[in-house]
Every structure is written in C-alpha cells, then in structure tokens.
Amino acid sequence: MSTSTETIEQFVNREYQYGFVTDVESDEAPRGLSEDTVRLISHKKGEPKFLLEWRLKAYRYWLTMKEPVWPNVHYPKIDYQNIIYYSAPKQKTDGPKSLDEVDPKLIETYKKLGIPLREQERLAGVAVDAVFDSVSVATTFKGKLGEMGIVFCSFSDAVKEHPELIKKYLGSVVPYTDNYFAALNSAVYSDGSFCYIPKGVKCPMELSTYFRINAVDTGQFERTLIVAEEGSSVSYLEGCTAPRRDTNQLHAAVVEIVAMDRAEVKYSTVQNWYPGDEMGRGGIYNFVTKRGLCKGVCSKISWTQVETGSAITWKYPSVILKGDQSVGEFYSVALTTNYQQADTGTKMVHIGKNTKSTIISKGISAGRGQNSYRGQVKVMRSATGSRNFSQCDSLLLGDKCGAHTFPYLEVKNTSSTVEHEASTSKIGEDQIFYCRQRGLSTQDAINMIVNGYCKEVFRQLPMEFAVEAQKLLGVSLEGSVG
Amino acid sequence: MLEIKNLHAQVEGKKILKGLDLRIQPGEVHAIMGPNGSGKSTLAQVLAGRNEYEVTEGEVLYNGHNLLDLEPEERAREGVFLAFQYPVEIPGVNSTYFLKAAFNEVRKHRGEPELDALDFLSLVKEKMKVLELPQSLLNRPVNEGFSGGEKKRNEIFQMAVLEPKLAILDETDSGLDIDALRLVAEGVNKLKRPDNSQLIITHYQRLLDYIVPDFVHVLYDGKIIKTGGKQLALDLEERGYDWLLEEYRAQTPSQQPSLAGAR
Numbered sequence: 061m062s063t064s065t066e067t068i069e070q071f072v073n074r075e076y077q078y079g080f081v082t083d084v085e086s087d088e089a090p091r092g093l094s095e096d097t098v099r100l101i102s103h104k105k106g107e108p109k110f111l112l113e114w115r116l117k118a119y120r121y122w123l124t125m126k127e128p129v130w131p132n133v134h135y136p137k138i139d140y141q142n143i144i145y146y147s148a149p150k151q152k153t154d155g156p157k158s159l160d161e162v163d164p165k166l167i168e169t170y171k172k173l174g175i176p177l178r179e180q181e182r183l184a185g186v187a188v189d190a191v192f193d194s195v196s197v198a199t200t201f202k203g204k205l206g207e208m209g210i211v212f213c214s215f216s217d218a219v220k221e222h223p224e225l226i227k228k229y230l231g232s233v234v235p236y237t238d239n240y241f242a243a244l245n246s247a248v249y250s251d252g253s254f255c256y257i258p259k260g261v262k263c264p265m266e267l268s269t270y271f272r273i274n275a276v277d278t279g280q281f282e283r284t285l286i287v288a289e290e291g292s293s294v295s296y297l298e299g300c301t302a303p304r305r306d307t308n309q310l311h312a313a314v315v316e317i318v319a320m321d322r323a324e325v326k327y328s329t330v331q332n333w334y335p336g337d338e339m340g341r342g343g344i345y346n347f348v349t350k351r352g353l354c355k356g357v358c359s360k361i362s363w364t365q366v367e368t369g370s371a372i373t374w375k376y377p378s379v380i381l382k383g384d385q386s387v388g389e390f391y392s393v394a395l396t397t398n399y400q401q402a403d404t405g406t407k408m409v410h411i412g413k414n415t416k417s418t419i420i421s422k423g424i425s426a427g428r429g430q431n432s433y434r435g436q437v438k439v440m441r442s443a444t445g446s447r448n449f450s451q452c453d454s455l456l457l458g459d460k461c462g463a464h465t466f467p468y469l470e471v472k473n474t475s476s477t478v479e480h481e482a483s484t485s486k487i488g489e490d491q492i493f494y495c496r497q498r499g500l501s502t503q504d505a506i507n508m509i510v511n512g513y514c515k516e517v518f519r520q521l522p523m524e525f526a527v528e529a530q531k532l533l534g535v536s537l538e539g540s541v542g
Numbered sequence: 543m544l545e546i547k548n549l550h551a552q553v554e555g556k557k558i559l560k561g562l563d564l565r566i567q568p569g570e571v572h573a574i575m576g577p578n579g580s581g582k583s584t585l586a587q588v589l590a591g592r593n594e595y596e597v598t599e600g601e602v603l604y605n606g607h608n609l610l611d612l613e614p615e616e617r618a619r620e621g622v623f624l625a626f627q628y629p630v631e632i633p634g635v636n637s638t639y640f641l642k643a644a645f646n647e648v649r650k651h652r653g654e655p656e657l658d659a660l661d662f663l664s665l666v667k668e669k670m671k672v673l674e675l676p677q678s679l680l681n682r683p684v685n686e687g688f689s690g691g692e693k694k695r696n697e698i699f700q701m702a703v704l705e706p707k708l709a710i711l712d713e714t715d716s717g718l719d720i721d722a723l724r725l726v727a728e729g730v731n732k733l734k735r736p737d738n739s740q741l742i743i744t745h746y747q748r749l750l751d752y753i754v755p756d757f758v759h760v761l762y763d764g765k766i767i768k769t770g771g772k773q774l775a776l777d778l779e780e781r782g783y784d785w786l787l788e789e790y791r792a793q794t795p796s797q798q799p800s801l802a803g804a805r
C-alpha cells in the first residue's frame with residue numbers, strides 16, 4: 061500500500077518550473093527595518109509627504125503589534141531585521157518610459173514565465189503590469205485603456221499621477237491597523253498595481269499583474285488598489301512566481317478593492333510562488349491581506365484563487381457587503397504538497413440589506429501538506445434578508461497529509477439564512493486502479509479526479525487562466541459531454 | 543487467448559494462488575466457482591495487474607505475450623476488462639466523460655481515430671438500450687451514489703462500450719435483482735463473439751442458466767481442483783463443496799489445508 065501511495069505523490073510533485081534566477085544588478089536597501097528604512101523607501105519613490113507620514117504611522121503601529129499565532133501553520137520565527145525591504149533592478153533612466161528602455165533581461169524573464177510584455181506578442185485581451193521585486197517594470201496597453209478613462213499603472217506612477225485618488229482610497233478598505241502583516245506592508249510597500257475604472261465603463265480587456273520575486277533575502281511587499289466607479293466593471297488577474305532558493309522569503313501584500321453602485325469586480329489569482337523543495341527547505345511565506353468593499357448598492361466583488369505555491373499561505377480574501385443587495389463571492393482551490401502549509405479562506409461581512417455571499421472552497425492535500433480552511437460569515441443586525449452559502453471540501457491524496465476546516469458563523473438577525481456544507485474525501489488507490497483498468501494512465505486518472513473536484517472553481521476563472529490553472533495542477537481540461 | 547501456467551501469487555506475504563493453471567480459447571466462456579476466500583478475486587486482480595498482488599512464480603500468456611509485463615492500463619487497452627466485485631465511486635468525474643476517455647484510450651492504442659463527443663454519445667445511447675440502463679446514471683459522477691445493483695450494471699455497460707477481448711466478471715451477479723440479472727446476462731451474451739472470451743466468477747448456478755459456460759472450474763486453496771462442463775455447476779448447487787474438497791484432500795494428504803483457514 062505504501063509503495064502505491066508514493067506513486068500518487070510522485071505524480072503530484074511536479075518540478076517547480078519557474079525556479080530560475082535573473083542576473084540583474086539591483087539597487088537594494090540595507091538589511092533590516094527601522095524608521096530610516098521606511099524613509100529611504102519613500103524617498104526612493106519620491107513620494108509626497110502624506111504618504112511618508114502614513115507609512116511612518118503604520119510602522120510605529122506595527123512595532124506595537126505581535127505576529128499572529130492563530131493560523132494553523134508552523135514556521136520558525138521570522139527575523140524582520142534580516143530582510144531586505146527594497147530591491148529594484150538598476151535602471152539607466154529613473155523609470156522606463158517605454159518598453160525599449162526596460163532591461164532586455166527583464167523582458168526575457170517575463171517571456172520565460174510565459175508573459176510576453178511586448179504588446180504585439182500578447183494576446184489582445186490582456187493588459188499586464190509586471191512587478192519585479194520591489195518595482196513595476198512595465199505596464200502594457202496603458203494608452204489604449206487611457207482613451208476610455210481607465211487608469212491602469214504601477215502604484216508608484218499612480219502616486220505621482222493621481223495622488224488625490226490614492227489619498228482617498230489607500231487604506232480605506234484595509235487600514236494599516238488591520239493586522240500585523242497589513243501594518244508591515246503599509247510601512248514598507250514598494251510598488252504594486254493601481255486600477256481605476258470610471259463611471260459606466262466596462263473594461264474591455266482583462267487587467268493583470270504579474271509578480272516576480274528575484275533577489276535573495278528580500279521581502280516583497282506590494283499593494284494593489286482597484287476602484288470601480290458606479291456601473292463599471294473589470295476583471296483582474298494576478299500571477300506570481302519566484303526562484304528556487306533554500307531560504308524562506310516573505311511576501312506580505314495588501315489588495316484593496318472598492319466597488320460603487322452596481323460596479324462589478326472580479327479578481328482572480330493563480331498563486332505559484334516557489335513552494336520549497338521536497339524536504340520543506342525554502343519557499344515563500346505568503347502572508348496576504350485581500351479585502352473588497354461593496355460600497356454601493358447592487359455592487360459585486362468576486363474572488364477566485366488557485367493557490368498552488370508558497371511554503372506557507374496565510375490569506376483570507378474578504379468582502380464587506382455594505383451596499384444593499386451587494387454580492388460577495390469566494391472560489392478557491394488550494395493545493396498543498398510536500399511540506400507546504402496553507403491556512404486560507406474568506407470573510408464575508410454582511411452589513412447591507414438583502415446582501416448575498418457564496419463561498420466555495422476546495423482544498424487538496426498531498427505529501428505532508430497541511431491545508432486549513434478558515435472562513436467567517438458575519439451577518440450584522442442591519443443585514444436583513446441576507447443569505448450565505450458555504451461549501452468547503454477537502455481532498456486527500458495519500459495518508460500523511462491533513463485537512464482542517466474552521467468555519468465561524470455569526471448571525472445577528474432572524475431573517476437571514478446561512479448554510480454551511482463540508483466534506484472530506486480521499487483519492488484512493490482503488491480509484492486510480494479502477495481508472496487504469498479502464499485504460500487511463502495514472503496521471504490522467506489523478507488529473508481527472510482532481511479536475512472534477514475543482515470544476516466549480518475553474519469555471520469561475522477567465523478562460524486563459526483556467527487553462528493555466530489546470531496545467532498547474534497537472535490537470536487536463538474535462539470536456540462537457542452528456 | 544489466455545494461458546495461465548503454474549501461477550503463484552501473494553498479498554502482504556500471504557500466499558493465495560498456489561500453482562494455478564487455466565487455458566481459455568477465443569470464443570469460450572469459463573466459469574470459476576469456489577468457496578469464499580479461495581482466491582477468485584485475487585486471480586482477477588492479478589490478471590488486471592493490481593500491484594499489491596505479487597506474482598512469485600508462473601506465467602500468464604495473453605495472445606502469446608507475457609501479460610504480467612504490462613501495466614494495468616496497457617492490459618486494458620489490449621482488451622482485458624475486469625468488472626469489479628466492488629466497483630469504486632469516483633466523485634466529481636462525469637460517467638460519460640470517464641467512459642469516453644477510456645474508450646478513446648483503447649482506440650488510440652489501436653491506432654484508430656478518437657471519437658468526438660457527439661459520435662460517442664450516439665454510441666452510448668445505442669449500448670444503453672441493450673442494458674436498459676437509465677440515461678440519468680450516465681449524467682452522474684462515476685458510480686457515485688449508485689445502488690449496489692446499479693454499480694454492477696454500470697460495469698457491464700462499460701464492458702459493452704469498451705468491447706474487450708477478455709472480460710473477467712467478478713461476481714457481477716451478486717446484488718442484482720431477478721430482472722437485472724436477466725438483463726445483465728443477456729447483455730453479456732450479446733457481447734459474446736467468436737474472437738472474444740469471458741471468465742465469469744460466480745457463486746451461483748443461477749447466472750449460468752443464462753450465460754452458459756463451456757467450462758466450469760472450482761478454485762480452492764489457490765488451485766483449480768476440478769474442471770467440468772455446465773453439469774459441474776449444477777452438482778455444486780445441489781451438493782455444496784464438501785464432497786469435492788474431501789476428494790481433493792484425499793489426493794494431497796501432505797498439505798491438509800483446513801476449510802476454516804481458507805474462509
């Protein structure tokens with residue numbers, strides 16, 4: 061039995077394909093964190109005073125906080141003084157104005173990752189902001205989007221070009237007091253993406269940010285801010301990879317989304333940070349705060365995530381349903397293999413009347429992976445007539461992995477309904493043998509089973525991403541017959 | 543078609559098959575009977591290639607090739623089909639999709655073009671009529687929530703679609719109601735062709751009323767201890783196994799296996 065369990069594992073443990081390092085000279089801050097580090101980062105970015113002040117407040121607040129211990133993950137204490145908080149590939153000019161000024165090595169890097177930055181090489185339907193270590197190196201289709209009034213640029217550019225929007229919305233959904241890693245991010249974040257969709261505009265293409273950690277011992281702290289004005293809509297994608305290294309690296313990002321009346325934002329992530337090796341050495345600590353605010357009536361925010369990478373994942377993309385009849389959704393596939401640990405889930409806070417939320421979580425554990433779902437559904441007294449449906453499924457491959465579910469339900473009015481369903485299943489040798497006896501290879505059998513299990517989530521992803529996600533899980537597309 | 547010579551197999555160190563010989567020619571139907579725990583399913587699993595079952599001695603030739611060298615999926619693609627005694631559920635995987643994938647693996651293996659969804663669907667509809675299988679089962683995940691009888695019928699349905707050369711039916715009759723038994727048996731009979739063979743494991747003569755075997759074997763203590771025609775099944779039905787076992791023990795006094803031990 062043990063030998064055949066290993067065959068399952070062997071098929072689940074694909075090599076990490078994106079583990080290469082790009083050899084670029086970089087401009088780095090000295091190791092360690094102090095007010096000086098914060099000032100240095102702000103200075104390097106040429107930020108206005110209000111931002112520096114905000115960073116410093118966040119930093120001082122962070123000093124008073126303790127790292128959370130409640131997640132069901134285990135790791136040695138992080139030495140925050142041994143991290144490099146800013147690393148940027150050296151550039152000749154003070155920021156590339158066009159792709160021609162971007163270091164060809166960086167363009168090559170993205171190409172290797174399957175993200176060609178040259179617009180004519182790209183699929184027409186996707187605009188990309190490429191973030192390399194601490195800075196955004198290129199944003200495509202800026203001009204075309206600009207004609208429609210859509211702002212899609214690096215966070216740094218947004219600070220320069222639209223300081224009023226940044227001032228208004230930065231920290232409005234995730235205040236720096238929110239949690240330990242959000243406070244840290246607020247103090248030292250270096251770049252990220254900004255996206256603004258004006259009133260009534262339906263964004264004609266997918267917007268995406270591709271995050272790449274390259275330098276050693278750096279932390280990546282980026283922020284994404286998306287504002288969707290009344291009646292607008294946008295679909296946003298996020299992808300991430302990092303080189304293979306023996307040491308752990310910290311990634312603490314913040315994503316904030318604001319949706320006004322009838323605005324719709326769909327945010328999809330395929331997270332594939334380096335997960336560490338088969339012995340559990342190295343890998344990214346992915347400690348991320350993502351939250352959307354459905355501010356207006358009938359607004360909708362939808363999170364879809366496929367989490368396959370990182371040594372440790374700690375994230376709970378959430379929606380605050382403030383506007384009446386607003387809708388929040390969370391669709392998640394989280395895979396842990398080898399020694400990976402994930403504590404992920406969502407939080408749906410119902411404040412407005414007749415608000416609705418849906419949670420579909422699919423955890424897959426293999427090897428010695430530990431997968432926890434943690435979800436909170438909070439229905440305030442004001443949220444009359446609101447509804448939630450949650451479904452949390454766990455799939456185990458092999459017998460050394462684990463799955464855990466921690467649902468928290470809090471309902472303060474009687475006209476609301478909250479439904480929670482959970483299941484745990486196992487891919488057994490019996491199932492695989494059954495498939496093989498019908499002529500399918502072990503790989504195809506596992507793919508078919510895992511894919512069938514994740515179907516509901518993959519359906520939510522934009523087509524291109526769905527394909528990538530399936531490839532990532534080593535899954536081939538299941539046709540729709542019958 | 544199939545030639546098993548002196549087959550010895552064990553699972554978790556426990557010897558189960560101890561020198562089994564069996565020869566099946568194209569077009570023949572063989573029935574295997576025998577007390578619980580005598581090794582019938584083990585034989586089926588060994589033929590299908592389950593790796594927990596370790597072959598320690600002997601050989602199995604399938605159409606002249608060494609069957610034991612092939613991976614389970616290669617055997618399947620070569621036309622070996624096992625209708626499981628306990629078919630497993632595969633949640634989330636649509637039955638039709640599953641079967642189409644299996645079907646196309648076989649076609650690919652034979653160098654034939656794969657069938658697309660539409661063509662496959664019409665093939666499925668046709669086969670479904672034969673077994674009077676409700677369409678709704680095929681829209682559900684493989685075996686999930688199927689009743690015991692439905693699972694067995696689904697196995698035969700898969701067999702009908704895949705058209706194997708060597709079909710091994712492990713107690714497909716148990717758990718079937720009278721009507722289902724008749725349908726399954728008729729289905730199996732319709733699939734019979736001069737160039738394919740069937741190995742039917744059963745405890746009951748009842749099934750053999752419908753599927754008339756050319757040979758009936760009794761498996762006991764990891765060996766075939768008696769081979770006969772259809773009449774042997776009738777005798778067993780009437781008299782049980784004791785007389786046979788006594789005969790067997792008389793022939794092999796040195797080993798003295800106890801019936802209890804083989805339970």
Ligand SMILES: Nc1ncnc2c1ncn2[C@@H]1O[C@H](COP(=O)(O)OP(=O)(O)OP(=O)(O)O)[C@@H](O)[C@H]1O
Nearest residue numbers: 553554558577578579580581582583584585804805
């Ligand atoms: N995986 C296994 N681990 C341990 N013992 C096993 C295993 N599989 C089979 N056996 C044992 O091998 C013997 C033969 O089992 P097998 O299933 O082949 O019998 P069978 O003839 O099919 O019986 P039945 O008529 O009850 O289906 C039994 O004693 C059984 O307990």
Ligand SMILES: [Mg+2]
Nearest residue numbers: 582583584627
């Ligand atoms: Mg059996």
